[in-house]
Amino acid sequence: MTTSKLAKMSTSGRWTGGVQTEIAIRDFEPFLIDEPERLGGKDEGPNPLEMVLSSLSGCTSVLIAVVAKEQGFSYEGIEFKNEGSLDPRGFMGVEGVTTYFQSIEFDIILETAESEEKIQQLKEAVEKRCPVMNLLVDAGVSITSNWIKK
Amino acid sequence: MTTSKLAKMSTSGRWTGGVQTEIAIRDFEPFLIDEPERLGGKDEGPNPLEMVLSSLSGCTSVLIAVVAKEQGFSYEGIEFKNEGSLDPRGFMGVEGVTTYFQSIEFDIILETAESEEKIQQLKEAVEKRCPVMNLLVDAGVSITSNWIKK
Numbered sequence: 001m002t003t004s005k006l007a008k009m010s011t012s013g014r015w016t017g018g019v020q021t022e023i024a025i026r027d028f029e030p031f032l033i034d035e036p037e038r039l040g041g042k043d044e045g046p047n048p049l050e051m052v053l054s055s056l057s058g059c060t061s062v063l064i065a066v067v068a069k070e071q072g073f074s075y076e077g078i079e080f081k082n083e084g085s086l087d088p089r090g091f092m093g094v095e096g097v098t099t100y101f102q103s104i105e106f107d108i109i110l111e112t113a114e115s116e117e118k119i120q121q122l123k124e125a126v127e128k129r130c131p132v133m134n135l136l137v138d139a140g141v142s143i144t145s146n147w148i149k150k
Numbered sequence: 151m152t153t154s155k156l157a158k159m160s161t162s163g164r165w166t167g168g169v170q171t172e173i174a175i176r177d178f179e180p181f182l183i184d185e186p187e188r189l190g191g192k193d194e195g196p197n198p199l200e201m202v203l204s205s206l207s208g209c210t211s212v213l214i215a216v217v218a219k220e221q222g223f224s225y226e227g228i229e230f231k232n233e234g235s236l237d238p239r240g241f242m243g244v245e246g247v248t249t250y251f252q253s254i255e256f257d258i259i260l261e262t263a264e265s266e267e268k269i270q271q272l273k274e275a276v277e278k279r280c281p282v283m284n285l286l287v288d289a290g291v292s293i294t295s296n297w298i299k300k
Contacts, residue, residue: 013207033208058183
C-alpha cells in the first residue's frame with residue numbers, strides 16, 4: 001500500500017498544581033483536566049479518562065454525519081451516553097491489571113424516521129471508521145454499543 | 151487474580167448540528183467537540199483526537215503527581231507538548247489503513263532539581279501506570295516520549 005501524507009494534530013498542557021493540568025488546543029479557550037477530591041484533585045475539571053469517553057461520543061458523531069451523507073440517511077437528533085468500567089488497582093501500580101477501561105457501554109440514541117436496517121448499515125460503517133472507537137477496540141476494550149431509535 | 155470493585159465513569163453528549171457535539175460530564179460546564187471547516191465542521195471546539203492527545207497530557211500529569219509523592223521526587227513545574235500523526239485515508243474508509251494515530255511525539259518538560267537518574271525512575275513508573283499512555287501503546291501507537299529537564 002502506498003503511503004499518504006500524514007495529518008498532524010497537537011496539543012499542549014501546563015501543570016497547575018496537585019494533579020491538575022491546563023490544556024491548550026489551537027486558539028480555543030484553555031480548559032482544566034483534574035481529578036475528584038477522593039483521588040487527590042481539586043475537582044475543577046473532568047478527569048483524563050472522562051475526556052477519552054467524551055471523545056468517543058464526539059468521534060462517533062462526526063462519523064455519523066459523514067457516513068449519513070454518503071448513505072442518504074436522515075436524522076433530526078442524536079444523544080450519546082457512555083459508561084466505562086475499570087479496575088483502579090491498575091493505575092495504583094498492581095502488576096497484571098489493565099490500567100484503562102475493561103469495558104464501555106455506549107448508547108447512541110437516534111431521532112430518525114429511517115428503518116432498523118438502515119440504522120444497522122450506518123452503525124457498521126461508522127464503527128469501522130471511527131478512530132476513537134477503533135483505538136479502544138484495538139487496545140482490547142470490550143465495547144457494547146446500543147444503537148437505539150428514539 | 152481476585153477481582154476488585156470496578157470504578158465507573160460516564161459522560162453524555164448531544165449532537166448540535168453538522169459534525170458538532172456538546173459534551174456533558176458530571177456538573178461541569180458543557181463543552182463542544184467539533185472539526186475544522188475543511189473537515190466539514192464549524193470549528194467551535196477541539197476535535198475528538200485532539201481531546202485524546204490532551205487526555206494523554208492530563209493523565210501523565212496525574213501519574214507524575216502520584217508517583218513523585220511515592221518516590222520523593224520534587225518538581226516546580228511541568229509543560230506538556232504532543233503531536234500525533236495519522237493517515238486520513240483511515241477514517242475516510244480506505245481498507246487496511248489505521249484510523250487513529252500511527253505515532254505520537256510527546257515532550258514532558260520538567261522544572262526540577264532532581265537528577266537524570268531520578269527522572270528516569272519517575273518516567274518508568276509513570277508510563278507503566280498511566281491509563282491513557284497504556285491505551286495508546288496497547289492499540290499499537292508508537293509513542294516517543296521525551297522527558298526533558300528544563
